[in-house]
Amino acid sequence: MNASADAPVDVVGRVSTLLRALADAEPDGTTTAAAARTAGLARPTAHRLLTHLATTGLVDRDANGRWLLGPELYLLGNAAAARYDVTALARPVVRRLSLATGESAFLSVRRGNETVCLLREDGSFPIRSHVLHEGIRFPLGVASAGLAILSYLPEREVDELLRVDLEPAYGPTHSAAAVRERVARTRRTGYAVNPGLLVEGSWGLGAAVFDESGSPRWALTLTGIEQRFSAARRREMGALLLQEAHDLSTSLRGR
Template identity: 35%
Template sequence: MTTTSTATGGVPRVFLVIRALSELQAEGGRVTQIARNVGLTQATTHRLLQSLVTEGVVEQDERSKLYRLSIDFFALAAKAGDGGGLRALCRPALLRLSASLGDSIFLLVRSSFDAVCLDRSEGPFPIRSFTGDIGGRIALGVGQGALAILAFLPEAEREEVIRFNLSRVREYGVYDEVYLRTEIEKVRQQGYAGRNTGLLEGMAGVAVPICDREGRAVAALSVGTIADRLNADRMPTVVELLKREAAAIGPRINPFDPTLRRPAQSLAGSPAAQKIHPPEAPASSD
């Protein structure tokens, strides 16, 4: 009984360490830093890291002693993401949009209280985005793609996300509840989220929701570009192309795609929720 409990209790902590490493991937992380970030002892963190090194999903630089996620980890993730799910379904649309518009196209998917970049197709113009590269996440409501998803959630889910995320979106300095709700209503009325100026200076974006057969927003197609390329004359053309692709994708979404499992059933277990309401420490002494 004790062995089973310990093994089960260790799984969440392993993923805490993996998530912490993903945030430190560029420069790598030391045991002390990772332990502090995940709220575990150095001894426990070191043991978990060494286990992951043994499994080949984490590597440690011999000279600097810094830990990073290994290439095997990313190869495994790429293989898992190539299962004929939403990413594979949307990839042709991203390529078509990028080619026809000449801008960067993003596929964002809902993950509990966040939007995660599931895929992107680069355009010729250097841009900055909230989610950054594939795998980056942002609170629902921040940025055009995340706002488009939030606006078209069922009302009960939308209200729960707003209540939870309000303190998070306020960190960007221009949001309050009235502003956020006004933006959501505007998006619902016009069917897209779009601005030619935004929180990222010089950047512009527009996004439309991708809705499943039940009319629930599960993802978004988003264009990221420089502000000069998304003026009032060009915006309707971009929106029309995005809506056309999203409308074609929606009916073809596999309702059993693991990427789109109903997040409302386990909101408390999301990474965002874990940061604000961390789980109780396991009974194990380490």
């Protein structure tokens, strides 16, 4: 009885991980083997699920046999956009940040225990960081967006999230103690700093954006090379991020 009750949930979880694997591989698509590896599934299982998903239009397969997200997901996304899409309000904010600083600017959203990058606007400075791109996901506490959001969650939720060990994937700089230290620093300054912890020499700043209930749901971030993130410039860009994040939070509450 329990096994049959759990089976549909297991299938849903597997499908979800496969769709995320395909999203990470956009726009080039991915092979069955690579999708299975990313989703942590056996190759035959991944192939069977992808084939079923293709019959409903949720995934597609190109002439080279690579899997991509399907047209039905686009239609479903449009149907949900009225409730979840904030990009229309956020896009000019992200553009202003990139123009004002010359750095790459982003908007990310919290999805469960992760952040997902929604918008990217490259600045005028010719050397750029390529850590972030639209669709990429990181656990909360990783990268400046996830750190900014994590820092403004209730303490009990922070404790629960940090029970997940980030060290195997991101190294000792992402131990629970190290992340807590950065959370404390973020709460003091108001904005998060990622001092090249994901890619050496690639720095980031992040500020949380709050929903109508006062919960941190999105983050505005700036990324660039270490040489352009001196202490003085971090303070300047941090203040700008906080102001734009405050204004965007106010606009979102008024929707």
